[in-house]
Amino acid sequence: MPALDLLQITKTFNRGTVNEKRALENLSLSLNPGDFVTVIGGNGAGKSTMLNAIAGIWPLDSGSVLLSGKDVTALPEYKRAAYLGRVFQDPMLGTAAGMSILENLALAARRGKRRGLAWEIKKSEQARYQELLASLNLGLENRMTSKVGLLSGGQRQAVTLLMAIIQKPELLLLDEHTAALDPKTAATVLELTDKFVKEKNLTTLMVTHNMQNAIDYGNRLIMMNNGKIILDIYGEEKKKLTVETLLHKFEEISGSEFANDRALLS
Amino acid sequence: MNILSLLGTMPGAIAQGLIWGIMAIGVFLTYKILDIADLTVDGSICTGGAVCVMLLLNGCPLWLSLLTALLAGMLAGLVTGLFHTLMGIPALLAGILTQLSLYSINLKIMGKANQSINVRMHDLLVSMQFLKGVPFYKNSIFVVFLFIAVIIGLLYWFFGTEWGSAIRATGNNPAMSRAQGINTNFNKVIGLMLSNGLVALSGALLAQYQGFADVSMGRGAIVIGLAAVIIGEAVFGRFFTQMYMKLISVAVGSVIYYIVYQTVIWCGIDTDLLKMLSAIVVAVFLGVPFWKKKLSEKYSAKGGKKNAGA
Ligand SMILES: Nc1ncnc2c1ncn2[C@@H]1O[C@H](COP(=O)(O)OP(=O)(O)OP(=O)(O)O)[C@@H](O)[C@H]1O
Ligand SMILES: [Mg+2]
Numbered sequence: 001m002p003a004l005d006l007l008q009i010t011k012t013f014n015r016g017t018v019n020e021k022r023a024l025e026n027l028s029l030s031l032n033p034g035d036f037v038t039v040i041g042g043n044g045a046g047k048s049t050m051l052n053a054i055a056g057i058w059p060l061d062s063g064s065v066l067l068s069g070k071d072v073t074a075l076p077e078y079k080r081a082a083y084l085g086r087v088f089q090d091p092m093l094g095t096a097a098g099m100s101i102l103e104n105l106a107l108a109a110r111r112g113k114r115r116g117l118a119w120e121i122k123k124s125e126q127a128r129y130q131e132l133l134a135s136l137n138l139g140l141e142n143r144m145t146s147k148v149g150l151l152s153g154g155q156r157q158a159v160t161l162l163m164a165i166i167q168k169p170e171l172l173l174l175d176e177h178t179a180a181l182d183p184k185t186a187a188t189v190l191e192l193t194d195k196f197v198k199e200k201n202l203t204t205l206m207v208t209h210n211m212q213n214a215i216d217y218g219n220r221l222i223m224m225n226n227g228k229i230i231l232d233i234y235g236e237e238k239k240k241l242t243v244e245t246l247l248h249k250f251e252e253i254s255g256s257e258f259a260n261d262r263a264l265l266s
Numbered sequence: 267m268n269i270l271s272l273l274g275t276m277p278g279a280i281a282q283g284l285i286w287g288i289m290a291i292g293v294f295l296t297y298k299i300l301d302i303a304d305l306t307v308d309g310s311i312c313t314g315g316a317v318c319v320m321l322l323l324n325g326c327p328l329w330l331s332l333l334t335a336l337l338a339g340m341l342a343g344l345v346t347g348l349f350h351t352l353m354g355i356p357a358l359l360a361g362i363l364t365q366l367s368l369y370s371i372n373l374k375i376m377g378k379a380n381q382s383i384n385v386r387m388h389d390l391l392v393s394m395q396f397l398k399g400v401p402f403y404k405n406s407i408f409v410v411f412l413f414i415a416v417i418i419g420l421l422y423w424f425f426g427t428e429w430g431s432a433i434r435a436t437g438n439n440p441a442m443s444r445a446q447g448i449n450t451n452f453n454k455v456i457g458l459m460l461s462n463g464l465v466a467l468s469g470a471l472l473a474q475y476q477g478f479a480d481v482s483m484g485r486g487a488i489v490i491g492l493a494a495v496i497i498g499e500a501v502f503g504r505f506f507t508q509m510y511m512k513l514i515s516v517a518v519g520s521v522i523y524y525i526v527y528q529t530v531i532w533c534g535i536d537t538d539l540l541k542m543l544s545a546i547v548v549a550v551f552l553g554v555p556f557w558k559k560k561l562s563e564k565y566s567a568k569g570g571k572k573n574a575g576a
Contacts, residue, residue: 055445076449077444077445078443078444078447078448078449078450079447081444081445081446081447081448082447084445086445088441093439093441093442094442094445095439095442096434096435096438096439096442096443097438097439098434098438099431099434099435099438103431103435106431107431107432107435107443107446107448108446110428110432110446110447111446111447112447113447115428115429115431115432115448116427116428116429117424117427117428117429118427118428119426119427119428120426120427120428120430120431121426163446
């Protein structure tokens with residue numbers, strides 16, 4: 001059974017106003033369990049909107065979202081969270097700044113479970129969190145009670161990534177999660193991502209503006225334009241891709257030049 | 267001006283400060299934990315007082331009157347919460363709408379603008395008369411102190427639980443909370459209910475203490491609550507980082523507020539000006555962090571290298 005099924009989803013923003021914008025147009029996509037898919041496309045192509053549609057930030061115009069065969073189209077965002085791990089572009093967005101690293105991890109460990117009147121931070125969990133933090137190799141295992149707001153953007157993003165996978169999600173959604181980081185930190189977080197995805201065999205959708213990353217990571221690449229998927233490349237064929245052929249294909253299919261102000265073409 | 271007369275007013279100031287401390291803890295829950303400025307409190311503090319006084323006047327047992335006052339406050343919080351989450355009204359406006367309706371409701375509860383209750387005819391828990399010449403366990407300062415201790419204990423426990431942590435996360439970062447499966451709307455409503463329940467309980471104690479409930483007794487309550495939160499933070503913020511410490515500092519902040527208040531009156535300041543002075547003090551304290559940040563940014567932009575972005 002596919003891990004994710006998007007069935008002809010359409011989303012229009014500001015319907016009926018001069019700002020009306022069709023951000024997704026009859027988009028369908030099916031991911032096999034364990035697929036690690038990189039997503040590229042120009043500014044406003046609809047990449048973030050597709051991820052938000054899966055996460056259920058707002059209702060769709062039409063179409064359905066299925067996670068491992070379950071139709072979640074009608075579920076609100078907080079209920080779908082049970083199946084998803086998410087990391088956002090803005091490092092500030094994924095963690096609660098005023099709470100400690102430990103508290104943030106404990107919150108994530110309860111994703112999709114009932115939150116009752118049991119004590120939040122159990123001694124028994126602490127050892128596990130410490131181990132997980134140590135696996136980041138950022139020294140955070142010794143700062144478990146520090147407020148997350150005191151961490152750097154890269155450290156926060158690494159913690160967010162850990163929160164996303166602390167309970168194995170059915171689908172991991174990464175929206176340019178390294179874009180706000182300096183190149184060295186970005187590389188570190190990307191390596192961590194790859195490690196976790198492989199270790200846990202996570203089905204993953206990773207939006208990136210870095211064409212080379214999109215080629216180097218994952219087993220499948222999709223390119224979006226105008227709310228549609230215009231290119232979908234798997235396995236062996238993907239391994240042979242170069243940035244140049246990708247750009248060329250984009251121009252061929254869309255009839256325009258690839259425009260993304262943040263795109264790194266090399 | 268005689269220092270002894272000032273000292274004579276201190277037990278009263280402390281008792282009042284503690285009673286308002288319960289209210290300020292309620293404000294802390296919304297303002298600091300949920301990150302909502304909830305103006306419902308100006309109305310719900312009176313609702314608590316009105317409900318309690320009317321029940322007592324009609325022969326209802328003390329504990330039941332207090333409990334009902336608390337529940338009435340929670341109901342007010344529920345209304346504001348639903349205005350906000352279900353109807354999408356901004357929190358500030360939602361609070362104002364509830365507050366305005368509570369003015370009518372409070373009048374209806376009391377039947378008129380003011381209802382007094384005589385401590386000699388009714389068995390009250392706290393009263394201005396119970397500050398001296400009574401055994402210590404009847405002393406209003408002691409009684410309210412016990413209330414606050416229990417409330418802080420309960421809140422400390424609650425906000426350490428899974429549910430309580432989810433509420434803290436909701437105020438801290440709603441987007442993250444939803445991504446972690448937390449129903450932020452539900453938690454906001456619960457937070458508003460808890461807060462207004464405490465505020466109404468404070469109103470119930472206040473009405474007993476002063477011997478009457480009055481439809482305007484809550485005017486500017488939010489400012490007093492905020493002042494207590496801010497004073498507590500200014501005095502203890504550096505060292506008090508744990509939840510229970512913060513709650514204690516809010517209560518102490520409220521007591522400090524009333525001690526200063528009494529002192530200002532003792533100095534002979536026109537009491538008509540007191541509300542304005544409170545507002546100015548709060549405005550200044552709220553402004554200080556903003557300007558601190560602004561100045562430090564300006565300074566670092568000049569001095570340090572500017573971050574050009576990725
Ligand atoms: N909440 C919203 N309200 C209105 N319009 C929106 C909203 N979110 C996205 N859009 C519009 O939908 C279109 C697709 O946006 P989206 O953010 O999905 O693009 P993207 O592919 O992620 O681009 P980028 O590379 O710039 O992040 C854009 O035209 C954008 O302006
Ligand atoms: Mg985007």
